[in-house]
Amino acid sequence: MNETLHYLLMVNHLAFQKALLMGIRDTNLTLGQPKILDYLRDHDGAVQKEIAAACYIEPATLTSILSGMENKNLIVRRMQGNNRRSLYVYLTKQGKELAKQVESEFCRIEEHALREFSDEERALLNDFLIRIKDSFEKKEDL
Amino acid sequence: MNETLHYLLMVNHLAFQKALLMGIRDTNLTLGQPKILDYLRDHDGAVQKEIAAACYIEPATLTSILSGMENKNLIVRRMQGNNRRSLYVYLTKQGKELAKQVESEFCRIEEHALREFSDEERALLNDFLIRIKDSFEKKEDL
DNA sequence: ATATAATTGTTTGAAAACTAACTATTATAA
DNA sequence: TTATAATAGTTAGTTTTCAAACAATTATAT
Numbered sequence: 001m002n003e004t005l006h007y008l009l010m011v012n013h014l015a016f017q018k019a020l021l022m023g024i025r026d027t028n029l030t031l032g033q034p035k036i037l038d039y040l041r042d043h044d045g046a047v048q049k050e051i052a053a054a055c056y057i058e059p060a061t062l063t064s065i066l067s068g069m070e071n072k073n074l075i076v077r078r079m080q081g082n083n084r085r086s087l088y089v090y091l092t093k094q095g096k097e098l099a100k101q102v103e104s105e106f107c108r109i110e111e112h113a114l115r116e117f118s119d120e121e122r123a124l125l126n127d128f129l130i131r132i133k134d135s136f137e138k139k140e141d142l
Numbered sequence: 143m144n145e146t147l148h149y150l151l152m153v154n155h156l157a158f159q160k161a162l163l164m165g166i167r168d169t170n171l172t173l174g175q176p177k178i179l180d181y182l183r184d185h186d187g188a189v190q191k192e193i194a195a196a197c198y199i200e201p202a203t204l205t206s207i208l209s210g211m212e213n214k215n216l217i218v219r220r221m222q223g224n225n226r227r228s229l230y231v232y233l234t235k236q237g238k239e240l241a242k243q244v245e246s247e248f249c250r251i252e253e254h255a256l257r258e259f260s261d262e263e264r265a266l267l268n269d270f271l272i273r274i275k276d277s278f279e280k281k282e283d284l
Numbered sequence: 285a286t287a288t289a290a291t292t293g294t295t296t297g298a299a300a301a302c303t304a305a306c307t308a309t310t311a312t313a314a
Numbered sequence: 315t316t317a318t319a320a321t322a323g324t325t326a327g328t329t330t331t332c333a334a335a336c337a338a339t340t341a342t343a344t
Contacts, residue, residue, distance in 0.1 A: 001184050005252050006158045008271035010177070013155040014198040015278035016148045021332095031332070032300050035152070042143045049322060056156040061301050063324055068299075085309045085322050110147045113274050125270045128263065129150035132255050136157035163302095173302065174330050191292060203331050205294055210329075227292050227339045 005132075016109060023105040027098055032057070032065040033074070034102045040075065040091050041099040047086045048077075074098060147274075158251060165247040169240055174199070174207040175216070176244045182217070182233050183241040189228045190219075216240060 001007060020034060029037070035055050040046065043054075052062045066089065069075045074095035077087040091099060114122055143149060162176060171179070177197050182188065185196075194204045208231065211217045216237035219229045233241060256264055 001180065003268060003272070004248065005255060005267075005271075006155075006162075006248055008268070008275065009151060009155040009158055011198060012271060012274050012278070013148075013151040015275065016151055018198075019278065020148075030299055038143065047322085056153060056160075057300085058302060059323060060303080060325080064300070083310090083322095087323070106146065106148055113147060113277050115277065116273065117270075121270065124266065125147075126145060126150070128259075128267045128270070129147075129154060130145070131258065132154050133150065133157065135255050135257065136154070136161065172329055189292085199330085200332060201293060202295080202333080206330070225292095225340090229293070 012113075016113070019109045019112075020102075020105055023109065024102060027101060029098065029102070030068065032061070033069055036062075036065060036069065037074070037091070037095065037099040037102050038106065040089065040095070041103060044091055045088050047088055049086070051089060069095070154255075158255070161251045161254075162244075162247055165251065166244060169243060171240065171244070172210065174203070175211055178204075178207055178211065179216070179233070179237065179241040179244050180248065182231065182237070183245060186233055187230050189230055191228070193231060211237070 021029075021031070024034065036051065039051055039054050043050070046054075048059060048062055048066070052059045055062070057065075066075060066077065070077065072094075073092055076090050076092060078090065080086075080088045114125075117125065163171075163173070166176065178193065181193055181196050185192070188196075190201060190204055190208070194201045197204070199207075208217060208219065212219065214236075215234055218232050218234060220232065222228075222230045256267075259267065
């Protein structure tokens, strides 16, 4: 059981997340916020539905995380164009600064985790993880 | 960002977990319970501290999950021997049945996720993930 | 032997996560 | 055109999660 795929994925994901939260404790970001910042850094102006899907959380969960972030002035939600159903989410100046800090911490931890991997091994690992991800996405028989 | 290690670990972990919950919906198990059952299946009689560490959750979190499981008669907590500080956790008969069901669902999903991996690739993937896990555990510089 | 430390689990209060039910908007079909 | 579907986000209620503070027990040190 300590060597099953699901266990190793869980352990590594949670260890990664824990390390991140340690590394950005000074920012006062709460549990759910860093991943949103990280996503918005590359997708500023995304719609909530898209953010929720990319971060693998439910829209209802995102609603509450974004409310917290809006109160801290990290993001703004705007209606836009003739679409009065979707809300477009933008980083504020403060949000962008924190997003940068989060990213650099993500990089630092990632480098630490992979420091003994060769370039070839890194590429292979990446390929493996993407193949697993793909297998979950086409879920005919799942 | 869609190909960083942390993102791929997160995505795969959450996709795995989501697939599991789909597969065992009929059991009425809540979010936090399957992993505890899965652990106890191999470690019946474990102490709470040990369970929390293995499942990568805080003792306080475990307290609340176990209370729910105790109410459903899936586990019992017992003091034992001359140690009046620790609580030993045992699966009930019902708990054991559900644990079995959870395990077989875990296996099914795992096989699905890895169905296009050769034996050699599986071994390599396992090795990679264990090395990453180890790198988090020795956190001199982290 | 007594005081101090460390260990184990719980409580409290907050954020995050889910599902199900809801409102409002937009698209499709009859 | 009007009725029905689907879409986007929110609310309500429960569980999960964490951190910090707590009680009880056990170990260590003086």
